[in-house]
Structure formats: C-alpha cells, structure tokens
Amino acid sequence: MSSVLYDEPGPRARRRERIGSVIGAVLIVGVLALAFRYAWDQGLFGADRWDVLYDPPKNQTAEDVWRSMVVIGLGATLRAAAVAAPLALVLGLLLAMWRTTQHRWLRAPATAVIELFRGLPVLLMMLFALLGFGWDAFSSVVFGLTVYNMAIIAEILRAGLASLPKGQTEAAYAIGLSRVQTLLLVQLPQAVRTMLPSLVAQLVVLLKDSSLGFIVGYPELLKAMQNNAQYFGARYYVALFVVGAGIYLVVNISLTRLAVWLQGRSTRTAGTVTVDPTVTPAAPASR
C-alpha cells in the first residue's frame, strides 16, 4: 500500500532517492562514528570492559558467567513464562466461554473480571501476591503474569469467536449440536486458528513482562546481569547488558517471526478453500 504514496520513480526521481539515501546513510554513519569515538574515549572497547565474557577476574571461569546468565537467568525467566503461559491460556479460554454465554446477567461477572485485570498494571498484581497473599517471588511473578494475560487472551478469543461467520453456529445448531458442543467443536477450533498470531504475540508480551520479576525480587535474567556486575565490578555492566539484551532480542524476535509465519500460513490455507484454483492467487499483502 505504502508504495502508492509516491509514483513508481523515474530516472530522475530514482537519482534523487539514491542521493537522499546516500545523504541519509552518510549522516547515520557520521553519527555512529561520533558515538564510536565517544565510546572509544570512554574506554568502552578496552579488554578490561569485556574480559568478563571470556576471561573473568576473581578466579571465575567464563563458563560460570555464561552459565549464570543463560542457564540460571534465562532459565528462571523461561520457567516463569512456561508456568504462566498455559495457565493464562486455559483460564483465558474459560473466561472467553463464560463471557459469551447467552444471559446478560451471567456474563456480567466475566466482563467485570476481564475489565478489572486488563486495567491494572502487571506489577501491581505481582505486588498483590507478594505483599497481600505473602507468596514467594516466583509464585507472585506467575500470578501477575497469569491473571493479566488470561484477561487479554479471553478478549482475543472473544474477538475470534465474534469474527466467525454466523452460518457456522446456525449449521451446528441445525444438525442438532448443543450450545456447548457448538462452542467446543465448531467455534473454538476456528477462533483459535484465526487468532493464533495474536495469541503468539501475546506470549511475547508475557515473556517480556516476566522481566518485572526483577522489581519484585525474582532472580531472572536482569537480576543475573546485575548480580554479575555487582560481583565483578560495575565496569562490566556494558558487556553483560549486551549479552542480556541480545538474549531477549533473539528469543522475542524468534517468537514474533513465528507469529508472522503462522499468519502467512493461516491466510494461505484459508485462501485455498475459497479461491478458484485456476486463478493465480494475488500477491500476499505486505504488512
């Protein structure tokens, strides 16, 4: 779509664009060079800032450092997410079913629960568990992640149910399925499929939010970075941050790619059902 905003460039426009791109590139390279020089003057590239990653001081091995980051830190992050995600999915599913029941007064409590948990910060929910129920840090993190994401997942699934053609439900009733059967056998399988990309995207949010454990005292990846920096010296914060941020980016971007891939797959398979196979399918919409 965005390519419609300007003409297919002719030779002169192409030259102008090339010049613009080159000027932009030169500017960016210039800024980067300045930043690089500044960092160099600050001694950011000295071995004494980075050796924690391959030859750490204080008689520790590099293996210990990496283990504390990847196995213990990332492990704790993933463990909290791995416990919270299935819980949020199951509870979200139940809430979505409850929210779509026939009677308005039966629906009301589900609506209230969803609106309440959607409107509150995840960190507050974690504090409720930590200070209010007196739970330990891990349970508090899992509680916060679960109740927030269950509300969001319920809303995603509700949107999925609402987007289904009415004929699906009518056909299910017509062949004599009960309401529960219609929901479980006809509507939900389709809703989950169309909403799969959003669900995966929500899992990325859940994983990102597990870093709030840092604030409530759960020893996850950020805490591992801080512990290492406090033990080996604050000058290693940069090196440890680069590793920690890199881990987050790799994990989250892989999940995001999975979501995009699922989206492409679901539109393609859905398309083959309705599109006349003799017609060449239109180019996939660029997003």
Add this chain to the structure above:
Amino acid sequence: MDLLADNLPAYLSGFLFTLRLTVISGAIALVVGTVLAAMRVSPVATLRGLAVTYVELLRNTPLTLVFFFLVFVAPQFGVRTPLGFWTAVIALSAYTSAFVCEAVRSGINGVPVGQAEAARAVGLTFGQTLSLVVLPQAVRSVIPPLINVLIALAKNTSVAAGFASVELLASGRRIALANPSDAMLALAGVALFYLVITIPAGLLAGVLERKVAFAR
C-alpha cells in the same frame, strides 16, 4: 478504610506523579512515533531502515530492560540521566514511541488505496499526499488503537517504581509495607487509582472505535 483516608495525600502525590509521567511521555511518544511512522513509509531507504531497526529493537525489548539500561548501564560510559522523573520519561517515551509508530503505520495502511491513487492522480507530491489526504483519514482510524497504546503507557509507568520514582505504585508499596496487616487494602487503593485512568480511557476507545466503524 481508615488506612486509605489517612494516606490519601501519599496516594494523591503518587497519582499526580503517574499522571505527569503519562502525559509528558505520551506527548513525546506521539510526536516521535508519528515521525517514525512517516519515516517507515518514506521513499528514502536509509530512513526506512533506521525506523524499522528502532521499532523492532524497542518492541522486542522489555521496558524493564530500557530502564535498566538508563539507570545502570549508561552511567558506565558517562551518560548520566537525572534519576527519577526524567529517566522514567526517557525510558517510557522511547519504548512507547515504537508502539505509536506501529499503530500509526497500520492506520496509514488502512486508508483505501484509491485515496492515495487519486491524490497522486491530481498531481500531489509524496508529502502532500501524506499530509493532506492519507494522514487526516488515518488519524481517525488510528485514534482507538492509539488510546490503547496510551492506556498501556499509563500502566507501564508502574515500572518506574522499581527505578527510584515514587509514583502511584511505589507510594502504595510504601503504605503496604508500613501496614503489613492491611497490605491488601493499601494495594486495592492503588488499583482504584489506576482504574480511574484506564477504565474511562478504555470506554472512550470503544466508543470512538464504533463511531469510526460506522463512518466507513
């Protein structure tokens, strides 16, 4: 209930801190995010690349990590942001602008192709097409998702509690720690203040969404 009444000044000062954080970061994020979105659809490849990189990096980074960077990592190479309010504003607006960019961009892409084609056909340039035809229409359909982004921002200000800002959540935590037997009540007070922001804003987004849907 006495607990809430007794600590009302603390709650209110925290609430005001949260509101100020939300408004200032929100304003910066809206401006930066819109500029980023214009860069993402522009014909100049380097601008596109820059915007895409920024958005992808920030969207896949936890907000806590952005705060962590400003508070612990940046001082190691001599960049010291004033602790507290302005650190929180920088982190929140940097993070939120990526989401604003995505919302505005999907709005731009949601304007029917014929509009841009017609604008091109009457000879408007890229800048004119964008500012006179596409953006005014995109803004309408972008407002509900933008409100949702700002609601998320209001909730995200709570992360500043972990980094030396005494906003709403940090005030509530103090009250809860000082009155351990009434911790639930103290935190419920915090929840109430957040809901005062988020629920009306959510309803507003819903109403506007329906309005825009009917207009199309």
